[in-house]
Amino acid sequence: MSKQRITCDRPTYTAPRERYGKRTLAKGVELLEDTKVTGLNNNVLVIGNSGCGKTGSYICSVLKNIKSSVILQDVKGLLYDMFAGELRAKGYNIIKLDFTEPEKSQGYNPLAAVKRNKDGSIYEPDVKAIADAISPVSSGCKEPYWDMSAASMIEFAIAYALEALPKEYHNMTSVLELFHTYIQNNGDAYFVKWIKDNPNTLSTRLFSETQATRPSDRTFASTAGIAASHLNCFNMKELRYIFNNKISVDLADIGRRKTAVFIKTSDTEHNLDNLVSLFYTQTLQALCREADNSPKGRLPVPVHMILDDFGATSAYISNFDKNISTIRSRDIYASLIIQSLSQLATMYDANAAKTIINNCDTLLFMGCNDPDTARMIADRASKTMDNILCMPRDKVYVIFSGRQAMLADKIAPYSMLQKDHQISI
Structure with missing residues (x-):
């Protein structure tokens, strides 16, 4: 199967290789991150129920090929262990905010x-x-x-x-x-x-x-x-290890030089959810301000926010339905990872949730058991709900704005790491 790259005919424009990368969404399906080439924004909505491989298939693939700065929630610290060394070797500034073991965390004020x-x-x-x-x-x-x-x-x-x-x-x-x-x-x-x-x-x-x-x-x-x-x-x-640390994260600096921020939280204790929400909200605000004060109104280094379990309390961002409509020009983009549409509706009202979905030009569907979600995918893919609910676990639907949905082979979780002996399956 040949690789399908999303591009448009603009032969006079050459993308600076060091600035933009690409994302492999499925076997043979890639998304170039230069929006001037694709005509799409870089926001991706990833939908998949528990255990379908959202982390191992999508997030790991993104981190393996990333060229922008990245901010992601790292439950249990698994992604930090797998990628921090590799990204540091590539020249990334590594920041770890650890809300489970604060004494091992960098500061945040x-x-x-x-x-x-x-x-x-x-x-x-x-x-x-x-x-x-x-x-x-x-x-x-x-x-x-x-x-x-x-x-x-x-x-x-x-x-x-x-x-x-x-x-x-x-x-x-x-x-x-x-x-x-x-x-x-x-x-x-x-x-x-x-x-x-x-x-x-x-x-x-x-x-x-x-x-x-x-x-x-x-x-x-x-x-x-x-x-x-x-x-x-x-x-x-x-947590005073974090709040009273004299060396705290410079939020705007994430958009000035290549940086990887790993936010380690617990998936069973939610008493720190407001802290994570605050960090996301402030970071987005600081990055937009930095872009507005930069030449051409965009960040010196693009920033990719990977929001796992988006719609859950820990991923809530104030006014995100408004901000997601304006961040493209600033070279800020997000991967929103949810289990179903109902999860998104738990934290955002119906209109806000609809706005967020509509501002994601790419949708990666990895399976679900939710009828409302299945109905939306069925409509986009011109299939029946039974087809969607019974989709094989090794398949995904990739839907680009303005294009027909395509059924593709899922990237085997963590397969992109096997050759580097970074993880055993």
């Missing part, structure tokens, strides 16, 4: 990504983005007031830490301590003097807003309780 305005004041949208990522409004929530109020309380603690405390205290540990001080009986007294002396600050405005609920004990206590539950992940002493 969310407050370091908050930029300053020309007058030295903090940039409010950055502060709000952190608070909203920590305390997101749940999908389908009928009363968003509580989550939004909790986010405002967290936003005040962040703003106060950045405006009132010395630089060495600009971290989430300080934010947590300030929050706990504030919610105590008469805890607001600790902040009053600084607030009065600095009336034209973000902290002062947010302080007034949060104080408005304090006379109502029940409302204030409920809001504080929600905020505390969202901040709970920052209260673990083990």
